[in-house]
Structures are given as structure tokens and as C-alpha cells.
Amino acid sequence: MTSISAKATTIGTFDGVHIGHQKILKQVVQLAKAKGYVPVVLTLFPHPRMVLQKDDSIRLLNTIEERVALLKSVGIEEVIVKQFTAEFANLSANDYVKQILVDELNTKHIVIGYDHHFGRNRSANINDLKSFADLHDFKVDEISAQDIENVTVSSTEIRTALNNGEVELANSYLGYNFFITGTVINGKGLGRTIDFPTANIHITATYKLIPSDGVYVVKSQIEDKLIFGMMNIGTNPTVDGKTRSIEVHFFNFNKDIYNQELKIEFLKRLRSEVKFKNIEALKMQLKKDMENASKFITSSNA
Ligand SMILES: Cc1cc2nc3c(=O)[nH]c(=O)nc-3n(C[C@H](O)[C@H](O)[C@H](O)COP(=O)(O)O)c2cc1C
Ligand SMILES: Nc1ncnc2c1ncn2[C@@H]1O[C@H](COP(=O)(O)OP(=O)(O)O)[C@@H](O)[C@H]1O
Numbered sequence: 001m002t003s004i005s006a007k008a009t010t011i012g013t014f015d016g017v018h019i020g021h022q023k024i025l026k027q028v029v030q031l032a033k034a035k036g037y038v039p040v041v042l043t044l045f046p047h048p049r050m051v052l053q054k055d056d057s058i059r060l061l062n063t064i065e066e067r068v069a070l071l072k073s074v075g076i077e078e079v080i081v082k083q084f085t086a087e088f089a090n091l092s093a094n095d096y097v098k099q100i101l102v103d104e105l106n107t108k109h110i111v112i113g114y115d116h117h118f119g120r121n122r123s124a125n126i127n128d129l130k131s132f133a134d135l136h137d138f139k140v141d142e143i144s145a146q147d148i149e150n151v152t153v154s155s156t157e158i159r160t161a162l163n164n165g166e167v168e169l170a171n172s173y174l175g176y177n178f179f180i181t182g183t184v185i186n187g188k189g190l191g192r193t194i195d196f197p198t199a200n201i202h203i204t205a206t207y208k209l210i211p212s213d214g215v216y217v218v219k220s221q222i223e224d225k226l227i228f229g230m231m232n233i234g235t236n237p238t239v240d241g242k243t244r245s246i247e248v249h250f251f252n253f254n255k256d257i258y259n260q261e262l263k264i265e266f267l268k269r270l271r272s273e274v275k276f277k278n279i280e281a282l283k284m285q286l287k288k289d290m291e292n293a294s295k296f297i298t299s300s301n302a
Contacts, residue, residue, distance in 0.1 A: 093119025
């Protein structure tokens with residue numbers, strides 16, 4: 001039998017991996033280090049509500065790939081993504097603990113919230129987990145109501161903030177700049193004709209939360225260079241008015257970046273999207289947007 005390294009495991013959705021999550025995760029990393037365990041997060045995907053209630057209106061702060069990368073960036077060494085299926089939901093609490101936490105992971109220490117429920121119909125709680133502890137030779141640490149409250153409050157608040165375009169508030173809760181990851185695709189070919197070429201961004205994950213329509217100051221790393229820009233999210237009412245797009249005009253930049261995958265960080269909201277009376281008026285506004293963006297970038301040391 002191959003021996004599996006001992007784990008300190010925490011379980012949760014951790015959408016956003018925000019400052020509240022980071023605090024808990026750092027505790028797990030420290031504890032693991034002190035005891036010589038590997039720090040692990042067990043996370044479920046898709047979101048149980050997507051599967052059980054077939055609710056496709058849920059929007060998450062991170063795609064599952066982004067979530068894994070963020071978890072690793074705070075020191076979690078292994079992220080176990082369990083495919084949340086009807087079959088998984090049907091596992092009894094006993095089987096879940098034995099098969100996954102013990103046999104698959106060799107968990108020696110579990111850190112979970114006081115209100116965590118698991119197993120079929122979410123029937124088991126932290127006390128049940130504690131009652132398994134001796135049998136399976138693991139310890140259980142409880143995250144207090146106080147800590148959980150901080151976590152849940154800000155997770156919802158971040159979604160609300162982004163839905164209101166308040167990216168600076170969202171960024172302060174996240175502890176990093178909210179970002180999207182997407183591929184540059186073809187647009188209408190109009191941008192270049194008005195001297196504002198725009199990279200149109202396609203995001204594969206339909207469940208990714210997109211900030212509210214409007215114009216934002218953004219930055220991205222393109223071929224290892226930090227590039228600032230201004231992004232528009234919306235339906236381009238001046239010229240199109242139907243399909244919603246995400247597009248960025250990058251400053252001091254002139255390269256073909258079609259098909260490249262970009263991570264784009266949001267820094268500030270400049271204004272709402274407007275229907276201008278003609279393209280000339282739109283172009284005038286784009287020049288003003290660029291000035292405002294430049295002022296912000298200079299003043300904020302972004
Ligand atoms: C920073 C920025 C702000 C924009 N603001 C608006 C706007 O307020 N109203 C609008 O109709 N289109 C707006 N646009 C979208 C332009 O209409 C769009 O870039 C142009 O139609 C070119 O589209 P294409 O890249 O698909 O060719 C904005 C674009 C950028 C980059
Ligand atoms: N400063 C820039 N900002 C954004 N894209 C640029 C820039 N300079 C060149 N490009 C390139 O031009 C493309 C956008 O050109 P555009 O005329 O707006 O056409 P389309 O919207 O059809 O892609 C981008 O996808 C990118 O490859």
C-alpha cells in the first residue's frame with residue numbers, strides 16, 4: 001500500500017478567497033506547517049444549488065480555475081475539487097468522512113465552520129464529525145460564529161458591490177483586485193476606425209460574475225508587460241444596442257492580441273454606458289475617459 005501524506009483539511013466553497021477566507025486559510029497553513037501536514041482545501045463544484053435546484057442564475061466571484069489558483073497563492077498545497085453530482089450529494093455522512101476525508105486524503109486535522117453540514121440531506125454537523133474523530137484518528141477545529149459571520153457577510157457584500165459597479169469597495173474586501181479571465185475575440189471591427197481599437201473579451205464560464213455595465217479603469221499583464229486600459233461592459237447602444245460585450249482599449253499599445261488569454265484587473269469605475277447621438281460624440285467621450293483614467297492611474301500609483 002502506498003502511504004498518503006497526512007493532511008490538514010478545510011472544507012468550503014471559498015468563493016472570492018477574500019480577506020475573511022484568507023484569515024482562515026492562513027490558520028490552516030500554519031497549523032499544517034507546525035504539525036508537518038499538507039494543507040488542503042476540499043471544495044465542491046459546481047455549486048450545490050446549480051446541481052440540486054438546477055439554478056443557473058448563480059454568479060460566482062471566481063471560476064473554479066481562478067478559485068484553485070487563488071487558494072494556492074495563499075499557501076494551500078492541494079486543492080481537491082469534488083465534482084458535486086446527485087450521486088455525491090447522496091453519500092451518507094459516514095461514507096463521506098470515511099471514503100474522502102480518511103481513505104482518500106488521510107486527513108489528520110479538519111478545520112470547519114461551527115455550522116458546517118455534510119452528507120446526504122446535509123444531515124450531519126460538526127458534533128457528528130467530532131464523534132468520528134477517535135475512530136478515524138483525526139482532530140477537529142471549529143471556526144467560530146464570529147469568524148464565519150465576517151466571512152459570509154463580505155462574500156455577499158462583494159457580489160452586491162460589483163453588481164453596483166463599486167469595484168474599489170469589492171477590492172478592499174477581496175484583498176486583491178477583482179479580475180476576469182478571458183480570450184480576445186473578434187468584435188465588430190469598428191474600434192480601429194475611430195482610433196480606439198478594443199480587445200473584445202470572451203469568458204467561457206457562464207457563471208462568472210461580471211460587474212455592472214459601465215466604463216472601468218483596468219490593468220493587465222500582456223506578454224509580461226503591465227498595460228493599463230479602459231473597459232466598457234454593455235450593449236454599445238450608440239452602435240449596436242443588442243448584444244452585451246466586454247471590451248478594452250489598452251493605452252500606449254498597438255499589437256494584435258487575438259486569441260490571447262488575458263487576466264484583467266478592475267481598478268475603478270468611471271461612468272455608466274451612454275447612448276450617444278452619433279459616433280463623433282462617443283469618440284469625444286472616449287478621449288475624456290482616457291484623460292480621467294490617466295489621472296486616476298497617476299494619482300493612485302496603481
Ligand atoms: C472605454 C470605452 C467606453 C465606451 N463607452 C460607450 C458608451 O458609453 N456607449 C456606447 O454606445 N459605446 C461605448 N463604447 C463602445 C464603442 O461603441 C465600441 O468600442 C465601438 O463600437 C467598437 O466596437 P468593436 O470593438 O466591436 O468594433 C465604449 C468603449 C470603450 C472602450
Ligand atoms: N490599444 C489597443 N487596445 C486594444 N486592442 C488593440 C490595441 N491595439 C491593437 N489592438 C488589436 O486590435 C483588436 C481590436 O480592433 P478593433 O478595430 O476594435 O476590431 P474588433 O473589435 O473587430 O476586434 C484587438 O483585439 C487587438 O488584437
